Amino acid sequence: WRWIFYVNVPICILVLLAAFYFYREQRPQRGQHERFDPLGAALLAIGLAALTLGLSFGQEWGWLSAGTLAALGISIVMLSVGVYVEAHIEHPILNLRLVSNRVFAFANISFILCMMALFAPGFLLPFYFEELRGFSTIQTGLLMTPIPLMLAIIAPLSGSLADRLGSRWLAPVGLAIACFGLFLVSQIDTQSSIWDIIWRLAIIGIGQGLFMSPNTRTIMGAAPRNAQGEASGLLATGRVVGQSMSVALTGTVFAALGGATAGTLLSSPQAHSLPPTSISGLQHTFVNSFHAALLACAIFAALGVFTALARGNEEAVKKVR
Incomplete structure (x- = not known):
């Protein structure tokens, strides 16, 4: 599994070399560097x-x-x-002056809430697929692809739409769709078919794709040209904070309701010796915990819809440049 990380090392080196090469003419002159x-x-x-x-x-x-x-x-x-x-x-x-800008601040809050809502499914679904449904690791990986696949397809399209129509409504609509998708995924159980799961996950990916590009456009557009790097840094920080809070909060809900313990027992060798009533009880506990954790994600997404609507209109973005 360590090769998952090692394989990125040469890629990062190539990116650094390319950055030095392509941006060498944009280096600031002597005396222009900020401390x-x-x-x-x-x-x-x-x-x-x-x-x-x-x-x-x-x-x-x-x-x-x-x-x-x-x-x-x-x-x-x-x-x-x-x-x-x-x-x-x-x-x-x-740069705290960026945070004082309403458009920038609310768009970043929406982004953090989006990360809190949409990072957890990638953490919880493998437990559902492997521990509850008994799928292999490869099967689980394939079943997880609808979200990133739809994100990769929709995000470029939503970016083009945002350039032409503005991002005022695309971002909240996208997050609302993702919220609906999370609610749908929270309803799957031990009897859900593969295709019934796939189309629900695809809706989450569509919503995330519609949200990400327009919201990022809003964040970067609300920052002055000389503060683009700082804005990008705040965006990256929000991603880490949102993802950490997502795993912490949903993991706590899932474990507190007994889902983690039930999943461990269901996937253990001793599960074969348990009576059917015990297996059914463990499955019921796991499903209820899974539903509660996914509903928490849907609540985060719903809050993100409101903050995306509260950030202001396109004219507000232009005024702060």
Whole structure:
């Protein structure tokens, strides 16, 4: 499994070399460089790392355990100090003026909620396919393809539509479709057919594809030209935070309702020796936990629809440039 990560190393090296080659003429002249902010970078990096650690292992360690509370406490302190530092230096790594822009702020909040809603299915569905339904790893991987496949098809089309029609309505409509898809997926059970699952997952991919490009266009369009890098950095940070919170919150719901324990028992060798009534009870527990976790994702998406609508219109994007 380590090769999943190793294979990206040469790709990253090629991208870096290509960036140096193609952007060499756009390097700033001597004296035009802004000073790097090492203190802000260190504070924010430690804070985000501690937040990710606490959210990722909170369920395993226990939410009230010393390790989890320490990680979350460090994250709060470091991020608070980091924000204070960034607000009082000349060249911050985190440009807080961008966050004060309503369009930029609400589009980023929508993006974080989108990540919270749409990252968890990739975390939960393998448990459903393998532990509840008994599919192999390869079969599970193939059954997971409708979401990224539809995303790859729809995202370029939605980007073109956003260029012509604007992103005011495309983003909330896309997230609303994804919300509907999440609700549909939350209704699958032990008897759902393969095709019944596939078309529901495809709806999530369509909604995500309609949302991502227009919302990203809004975020980058709301930032001044000289702050595009900072806007991109905030977007990447929102992705990490949203994904971490997605796994932490839905994983907690799934485990608290007994889904994790039921799935482990159903996929264990001892499951064959259990009576049918016990198997049925474990399946019922797993399905109920799975439904609750997916409904939580749908709620995140619904909140994202409201923040996408609240961000303002296309004229607001133009005014902040």
